[in-house]
Amino acid sequence: MTQSPVSPQPRSARPPVTPAQAFDALYGACAPTLVRQTYLLTGRRELARESVERAFQQAWQRWPEVAVDPDPEGWVRAAAHDWALSPRHRFRLRHRRAEPPPADPSDRALLHALLTLSPTQRRTLLLHDGAGLGLPEVAAETQASTPAAAGRLLYARETLAALVPDQAAPDVLRRRLAEPATAHHLCPARPPSVRSRGERRTRWGTVGALAFTAAIVGTTALTLRMAQDHYERPVPRGTEIRDLPPRAAQGPLSEELLEVRALLEAQSLRGPERLVPEAR
Template identity: 65%
Template sequence: MTQSPATPLPPPKERRRLRVSRSLTQAQLAARLGVSRATVRAWESGRRVPDGSGGEAYARLLTTLAQPTAGQQPAGKAQGPGPGPAPVPPDPLTPDQAFDALYAFCAPALVRQTYLLTGRRELAREVVEQAFQLAWQRWPEVARDRDPAGWVRAVAYDCALSPWHRFRPRYRHPEPPPADPADRALLHALLELPPTYRRTLVLYDGVGLDLPETAAETEASTPAAANRLTHARQAVAAQIPALADPAVLHRRLTELASSERLLAAKPTAVRTCGERRNVFWTRAAIAFTVAIIGSTALTLQTAPTHYEPPIAPAQAVQGVPPPAAMGPLSKEELSLRAKLHKEASNGPERVVPEPR
């Protein structure tokens, strides 16, 4: 018969929410409690009820995480009795401080994960910065999300696997491969996988998410995610038989991601760049709006205010007889022409009326 902890436990969904709100992974929480990661996963899913000393420590830790002073108290240790002043709650984190804490916790590992997806060091750093810049633009929404780290990771993965990168001139040529032949073989095997299979494999065997979480992040059903994972493992094992064991594959993925010196930018630089980009696009939108208003006003000033009928097109005059063709002159016409030729150049003499 199991013994339930004396401290009341929240529902399973609330347990996970409290862990994620403090940016703790299941592995970190398990290390702080001295239990396995599978045990923490079973507690958060509701498949097992926390019991014994571990369950009591887990209940106390959840109570600590639910308090505003959770970041100032050691995990798994109850407050000792005794007189003394009540602890003063610290000031709440500003948005800048909360964003910097999330960036410092997630960015280094996220750069290494995106390197496994793309095989490009510079692209891995770039997509992570873009994901965090988007998170800073939507910080009120991201800060209230139950899994801010998962939100940023999903955006970074989507950007990393975008097919439009192949059209960029700087990414048309491959980067130098890893120096270790074993790392080169593993990276080549990963890049040979379809993008959806590669993402599922990295999330499950690289990041350590469970199957339902992997399915949710890849927007697939749990059976579909399991099928992708199985085929991805088989494809990697076909090229590297030593990686048929999932535990060995997990270790090698971690070693491959850690072997490269992938450094993320400073959080202040990411926030500043994102703010500058926001200012630029805001000014561009304002300028475009002003241009539309100006062109509309100019059109209203120069447009006619009344209707002017159009001028009818010219039409040919009808009924005009064609000119007669020149024919031979008669005797009278010949006589008149000869007479006119004999007249003076100033014209005929004045006609004087004769008296009767």
Template identity: 65%
Template sequence: MTRSPATPLPPPKARRRLRETAALTQTQLADRVGVTPGTVRAWESGRTTPRGRKREAYAKLLKTLAEEAAVQAPEPKPKLEPESRPQPQPEAKPQPEPEPEVEPEGKPQPQPESQPQPQPVAAPEPVALTPAQAFDALYAFSAPALVRQTFLLTGRREQARESVERAFQAAWEHWPEVARDRDPVGWVRATAYEYALSPWQRLRPRHRHPEPPPADPGDRTLLNALLRLPPRHRRTLVLYDGVGLDLPETAAETEASTPATANRLLRAREAVAGRLPALADPQVLHRRLAELASNERLRAAEPPTVRRGGERRARLRTRAAIAFTVALVATTALTVRTAPTHYEPPVSPGQAVRGVPQRVAPGALSDEELELRQKLRDQMQDGPERLSPRLE
């Protein structure tokens, strides 16, 4: 039994563009598909992919929106020649054939010698990289910049390095998915930012000890201004003015709407400009963020070390899962072995019954009981006297 292929979907950016072109909010589109707005944000950011009936409904709705957008858009002017059609070559003019010379009969005519044709040069075949080589190339290309960007979010050098390494380890675990992604650097960047800004980082002992601030007073003031921003505003400012993403890409990576992202960006700029008026110009702010990240001596581990660390963590998690499963099975078997096989009703609590004297334990008689016994002994018994046998 073979499964039917999944319905193709446009890229995440195209999904968001189609929704905004149709003037639909994420809540409205979620109601039409039958999911939550958070699910729509994850689909448009590329973090998750719809499956099953939800995928069919989502693909059908996007197709309808694309058709409506095509009807509303002005028709392009027809071109004389399509782009994919090869250009016609000019026809060669016919050359006049030379008249054959008259040769005496019986003498064979010489045949013209054929000219050697040039052989086409074969293009070199592309060299296929192994998964480890492709991962190392991606790490060497983007890891140093990601560590500097994450430092702007946290203000901690070691935490920035660890966040990027954890993100690349997650990318190595999901490498087939990351390798086919349109923006693998964005995938790793989003994972590193989420790990760096996690509220659980405050519970770590390392967070209690502050790191030495930057040596330059201007860099120290700018870093303090960034760390005073809310995490969402700080991430939006770093992505837009630090990394250089446009507004829709920033909104997609932060899983927010474009108006909300623009509002966060404006508020973050106002807060930074309120503390540092010289950075009110976005170009100056972009340059200062780059200088602040470049002035710090931030290092990144080697790619093989990151890959081995990710594989080691995966093995530990697998062993922990196996040990937990074994313990659960053993506990279940012990419970089944020692559990009773039939129902034993509990003993009902005692109740007082009227008219029945309470049972007392044997012991010495009380004064009243002794008096009653003596009284019974002194009185004569009813009935004939007993005969005692005598020897004659």
């Protein structure tokens, strides 16, 4: 009697990854290095953390779009760099104050050399030598042509070679630009806090949009209520104005007021407090 072959037991299906888990994995893989690069891009620690957190908050708000993007890390990196280089930070008081330089002499020299470059040159160098992008990708992310991106990259490398020759070698520069932020006391926030802040920002944005819409609707309704719905002809010159209240005449003074007036008239030229001109 032949036995029927035993069918293999089905393997336990791996539970699907939730959006929060996928977001936390992307944050843990990209945030430390991105904070470090954004700090080298701006020279400000708080602005670097804020830019990366804002970028990941936007990514969480638009997670269905970011999750299917071919390069989610590039999506977040572009958002962080755009926020860090926004001109609006010039008007913020805390970003006008000078920030203490790094304690490590090599970090201080590298940051000083990078800050001598223009923002577009720094961004081009960080994307090519730090993030490992090609020139076409760098040109697309910086909204420039490929020859312009190549020119910026060559100028940035020449400047670093003149200012920090010990760190301008290609392999050393790539390692220095790709170091994580945790090694330089630039630890980013935890992923759950970033997600919760993004959700609160979305709720407050929705409430603000609803309040603004209600204000616009109320103003429009009040304008329609107060606006004239018919044409009124102008009053021609010389037309008698009617329905005015009669002009009231001043009545007689009371006895008390008459006594006060008589007293004032009698004492108007008397007393040492008044000066009477003398005739010469």
